[in-house]
Amino acid sequence: MPVAADYGEKIPNNVRLHEDRRLQRALEAWQPNFLSWWDAMGPALPTRDVYLRTAVNVGREGWAQFAHVPMRDYRWGIFLAERDQDRVVAFGEHKGEPAWDKVPGEYRADLQRLIVIQGDTEPASVEQQRNLGATAPSLYDLRNLFQVNVEEGRHLWAMVYLLQAYFGRDGRAEADQLLRRSSGSLESPRILGAFNEETPDWLSFYMFTYFTDRDGKYQLGTLKESAFDPLSRTCEFMLKEEAHHMMVGTTGIDRVVERTAQLMAEHDTDEVVGHGAIPLKVIQKYLNFHYSVSLDLFGGETSTNVANYYTAGLKGRWMEERRRDDHKLTDDSIMVDALTEEGEIGQAEVAALIGLNTDLRREYIEDCQSGVSRWNKILESAGLPQRLKLPHVAFNRKVGAFARIEASPDGEQLSAEQWQHRKGDWLPTDVDKTYIRSLMQPVYERGKIAAWIAPPRHGINGQPFDYEYVHLT
Amino acid sequence: MAPTAGGQGSGARLRSDGLEGQAGSGSRAGSGSRAASSAPAESGSAAEVGQTSSRVSFQTEPARYRHWRLAIEPPVATLAMDVAEDGGLDAGYELKLNSYDLGVDIELYDAVQRLRLEHPEVRTVVITSAKEKVFSAGANIRMLATSAHATKVNFCKFTNETRNGIEDATANSGQTYIAAVNGTASGGGYELALACQHIMLIDDRSAVVSLPELPLLGVLPGTGGLTRVTDKRQVRRDLADYFATRAEGIGGARAVAWRLVDEAVPRSEWDQSVAARAQEFAARSPRPPDGRGIQLTALDKSRSGDSIGYRHVSARLDHAAGEVSITVRGPRQDAPADVRALYHEGDAFWPLAVTRELDDLILDLRTNELELGTWVMRTEGDSQRVLAYDRLLLAGAGDWLVNEIILYLKRTLKRLDVTSRSLIALIEPGSCYAGSLLELALAADRSYMLAGQFEDSEPRAEAAAIVVGDMNLGPLPMGNGLTRLHARYLGDPDALDRVCKQVGDLLLAEDAERLGLITFAPDDIDWEDEVRIAVEERASFSADALTGMEANYRFSGPETMETKIFGRLAAWQNWIFARPNAAGPDGALRRYGTGQRARFDRKRV
Structure with a gap:
């Protein structure tokens, strides 16, 4: 058996790993499996090393250390935010009681399920993105992709840590399953449908990191409120990294829009295809798709499971402690999206506890809107009248109240025929996708960038854009 | 009813x-069966306190x-x-x-x-x-x-x-x-x-x-x-x-x-016919015709709000957790040489004494502690001694008293079977789940057996082991007429055979798990959490649904008048x-x- 000190070295952590026999044993078995998963399912492009940010501690100094490291040797660490000894449960029927540092038997099954579902999405996105390296628009973007990938890997570690440390034999079995399922697999797919679609191109990648990772941010935000303190502290730290993933998405779309706007203004045309850029209409279609699919990830408008989680203290609301109400919600109500009795898009009043999914989705929508405003400012600065916009909440939904109807991005209800006829105006068509794919030619030369995207304003960690962020083999 | x-x-x-x-009309002194409580009722709402302020006792004697x-x-x-x-x-x-x-x-x-x-x-x-x-x-x-x-x-x-x-x-x-x-x-x-x-x-x-x-x-x-x-x-x-x-x-x-x-x-x-029939x-x-009975003296029992103690059996009552920890201790002395010596020990003879205590404990808890829904059972002692007592009983089964003691143990275990509480057996080093006492683990809804040692135990302590004995193969059937082992392996006679071939062997956790005699075999690292979570989770379920599930699973196999x-x-x-x-x-x-x-x-x- 390797000495404990080894682990502190290999696995940066602030959970006293060297003292925890159970965890050491569990990780001994798990770490080799993780590495073979990474080899088999991680980034396909061979690289020597990558300029990566590694967290070696949670403090200001420790959380962002930059160096060129071979990805396989990345030090996937286990970090929980600092412990607040006096933390109390902020909501639900245990409100005001001390936070839990062990899993209460009563909530074992629910907590384990929540962690498994969250954990399953982390490796899934690595798998979805594994072939993107082959078509990176620049070394800078390639490095960002890999940074996101290793951090998703670290988030998997974080969830695995919880399963191994707190859920006994069952937890270990579940941790193992996280590596055995794989995105898009026929035999054992990832749990959530959206995580079984390959990310086919870089426009999709930016859209995914902007919209879909943002769903992750909101889920983590609710788990950060959990009465189960180790989960809360884990998620708090993950949120910090998640914010950076979203910056990759936000600035990625910024630069696509910027490039398109630049060419539109320069040539005074909407038609930028001839210049190797992505037409605004296609950007809007990709936005429509990723946004609507991500709305589905929040589940139905009403959910009794989520109500139970809330009452039990397992999963709170976004910014729970900033809400000004009784944090129990037993007597409150909320208006949720619904079809009226006439089958029209409308709203219905339900108990607040039942409508928590809607509450979270609304927070998310508001957040998404800020990105759209940001891109519109780029269009505005370029002197263009066109604007991007979020489609209506009923548009292209497969989950929830509007799953059974069709609606345009403006919220106009459509018949099935009308939808079939017009959906190509709003969602990427095969032609659009083929065009985007045709643009996806790798640019691995330092300081160079593909024609469909503008270079970033800043490099990583103060380095210039033409820094050699990735050494290919 | x-x-x-x-x-x-x-x-x-x-x-x-x-x-x-x-x-x-008005109040009366209760019969001797209801003893005044020595402690306030711990469980339940204030409204119930009035009803539970005294406990029912099952101990009496003809003079009373x-x-x-x-x-x-x-x-x-x-x-x-x-x-x-x-x-x-x-x-x-x-x-x-x-x-x-x-x-x-x-x-x-x-x-x-x-x-x-x-x-x-x-x-x-x-x-x-x-x-x-x-x-x-x-x-x-x-x-x-x-x-x-x-x-x-x-x-x-x-x-x-x-x-x-x-x-x-x-x-x-x-x-x-x-x-x-x-x-x-x-x-x-x-x-x-x-x-x-x-x-x-x-x-x-x-x-x-x-x-x-x-x-x-x-x-x-x-x-x-x-x-x-x-x-x-x-x-x-x-x-x-x-x-x-x-x-x-x-x-x-x-x-x-x-x-x-x-x-x-x-x-x-009438009188004449009844007398004649009785003689027939x-x-x-x-x-x-010349048998000598033994006297069942009063049990040496202590009872408070949070504990029940006898010579060989004790229980800790945890009202906050809804749990009872029961410990059954094996014999402190070697089995008497023969049946004659057994008569000499009378009701102090370990199998009889432990059965009486267990019987009384079950009745006490069942009647007086409705909210303690999980009984966690442990044994403590020397397995070989338990088996020696079993051998003495089985060898002397022709003797009327030996026969009565085995039958009493059988009935007491049946009482456990029909008890509407979740039964969890913990098999730890120092336990003596052998032969007759193994029945406690077999009667349980789940059993956990420690694989290996507790880290802080003495270096030479022996790992937990269980022993299947002849007592498990027939004399102590359940209400459905099957032994607990038979009911456990219903439809899998090979598995039962494999277990029967191991009679008398010390079975460590790995063997016991492989043979299907126990539910889980966590090691030292997992033990505490696995057991805690199992018990806590149990306590969170509907008591009624648990009772129904347990009663269904405990009696697999054929119906009898009893079932x-x-x-x-x-x-x-x-x-x-x-x-x-x-x-x-x-x-x-x-x-x-x-x-x-x-x-x-x-x-x-």
């Missing part, structure tokens, strides 16, 4: 001085009986029911017409036990009544009508166990029970007679047997009545249907013809007890004796 219209069956004459009078007269004239013992009207466990009802409550049945149980273990010379037991014209009116209706659901269910379970014990004595101890029904036996009164091997009914043109629960009270004759009428006495089902809907009962020749009783005896020949049964008994009584009959009865047609304000049970008619919801469910 056997609620019975007190005196209903004997017609209007008795009705007038029966039921209306059952409303108790208030409701029975025991007379022994070898080879016959006569157990005459003479219920003290003012001797109810609770104020609020009067035990008229030999109607009974739990206190009366606790004395009956004590008498049955003592007759078996203290009196080898008794070969026939005659159950009769010391009252004029009435044998027994069954369970007291007012008591039932005012009892909480759980109280009724517990009461019925205990009375059922006692009646099964009566049948067990007849079948396996050469101690045959005869019911000398010298007056009307209605409801539970008739059910008590049904538990006897032979039923004699006095033929005085007025005494009848009856099961009037359904027509009068809207419930079932639930102390085995329905089951025994058809399965034991083999009364034709259509006649049984008529009988159980006919409040006034059936007597005389018709009762004989329908097999409800074995004989109807004229008043003039006695003559067939294998009990030794039907505890399963089918009791489950239907408990459902009916909870329904408005019986227990609602307008239900038959509540309306009985008020002069108002019950109002039924006519919907069939």
Whole structure:
């Protein structure tokens, strides 16, 4: 058996790993499996090393250390935010009681399920993105992709840590399953449908990191409120990294829009295809798709499971402690999206506890809107009248109240025929996708960038854009 | 359960001085069976405190009986029911017409036990009544009508166990029970007679047997009545249907013809016939004429709000967690050399002593600690010693006392089987789950066995091991007639064979898990959390659903009269007890004796 000190070295952590026999044993078995998963399912492009940010501690100094490291040797660490000894449960029927540092038997099954579902999405996105390296628009973007990938890997570690440390034999079995399922697999797919679609191109990648990772941010935000303190502290730290993933998405779309706007203004045309850029209409279609699919990830408008989680203290609301109400919600109500009795898009009043999914989705929508405003400012600065916009909440939904109807991005209800006829105006068509794919030619030369995207304003960690962020083999 | 219209069956004459009078007047001192609590009631809301402020004790002795007269004239013992009207466990009802409550049945149980273990010379037991014209009116209706659901269910379970014990004595101890029904036996009164091997009914043109629960009270004759009428006495089902809907009962020749009783005896020949019949049964008994009984002395028991202690068994009560930690200790000394030495030890003989303590503990917890829903069992001691005691018992099984001790252990384990609590066995180093004590782990709903050592234990401590013994292969069957091992491997005879081949071997956690003898084998690192989470999770589930699930899983395999009584009959009865047609304000049970008619919801469910 390797000495404990080894682990502190290999696995940066602030959970006293060297003292925890159970965890050491569990990780001994798990770490080799993780590495073979990474080899088999991680980034396909061979690289020597990558300029990566590694967290070696949670403090200001420790959380962002930059160096060129071979990805396989990345030090996937286990970090929980600092412990607040006096933390109390902020909501639900245990409100005001001390936070839990062990899993209460009563909530074992629910907590384990929540962690498994969250954990399953982390490796899934690595798998979805594994072939993107082959078509990176620049070394800078390639490095960002890999940074996101290793951090998703670290988030998997974080969830695995919880399963191994707190859920006994069952937890270990579940941790193992996280590596055995794989995105898009026929035999054992990832749990959530959206995580079984390959990310086919870089426009999709930016859209995914902007919209879909943002769903992750909101889920983590609710788990950060959990009465189960180790989960809360884990998620708090993950949120910090998640914010950076979203910056990759936000600035990625910024630069696509910027490039398109630049060419539109320069040539005074909407038609930028001839210049190797992505037409605004296609950007809007990709936005429509990723946004609507991500709305589905929040589940139905009403959910009794989520109500139970809330009452039990397992999963709170976004910014729970900033809400000004009784944090129990037993007597409150909320208006949720619904079809009226006439089958029209409308709203219905339900108990607040039942409508928590809607509450979270609304927070998310508001957040998404800020990105759209940001891109519109780029269009505005370029002197263009066109604007991007979020489609209506009923548009292209497969989950929830509007799953059974069709609606345009403006919220106009459509018949099935009308939808079939017009959906190509709003969602990427095969032609659009083929065009985007045709643009996806790798640019691995330092300081160079593909024609469909503008270079970033800043490099990583103060380095210039033409820094050699990735050494290919 | 056997609620019975007190005196209903004997017609209007008795009705007038029966039921209306059952409303108790004022407070009375309880019988000796209810001891004042030495600690405040810990569990439950303030509203319940009043009800739980005293605990029921199951310990008594003939000198303290208030409701029975025991007379022994070898080879016959006569157990005459003479219920003290003012001797109810609770104020609020009067035990008229030999109607009974739990206190009366606790004395009956004590008498049955003592007759078996203290009196080898008794070969026939005659159950009769010391009252004029009435044998027994069954369970007291007012008591039932005012009892909480759980109280009724517990009461019925205990009375059922006692009646099964009566049948067990007849079948396996050469101690045959005869019911000398010298007056009307209605409801539970008739059910008590049904538990006897032979039923004699006095033929005085007025005494009848009856099961009037359904027509009068809207419930079932639930102390085995329905089951025994058809399965034991083999009364034709259509006649049984008529009988159980006919409040006034059936007597005389018709009762004989329908097999409800074995004989109807004229008043003039009564005493003589009963005596003759008792002698006839006695003559067939294998009990030794010169046997020497042992004395069952009072248990050395301490009881507080959070602990129960005996010499070999102790329990810690955790009301906050809803959990009891039970520890059963193996023998402290080596087994006596032979059966003769066993007699010398008397009731201190470890297998008997530990069985008595376990029996009392089960009854105490079951009756007095309703909210302690999980029993976590451990054993402590030397497995080889346990096995040596087992060997002594099995080798001496021809001896009447040895036989009684094994049978008593069998009944006590059956009591555990029908207990509506989650049973979890923890098998740790230093435990002695071997042979007879392994049955505790086999009776459990789940078992956890430590693989290896606790890290902080002594370096030379031995890992936990269990041992299958011959005691596990036959002498201690469950109510379904199977051994616990057999029921465990139902449909997998190979697995059972593999286990049988390991008899006598020390089985470590890995072997035990492979053989399927235990549920999980966590190691030191996982142990605490696995066990804690299992117990906490259990405590969070619906108590009712757990009871139902456990009762279903524990009795796989064939049905017997016992499993039907505890399963089918009791489950239907408990459902009916909870329904408005019986227990609602307008239900038959509540309306009985008020002069108002019950109002039924006519919907069939």
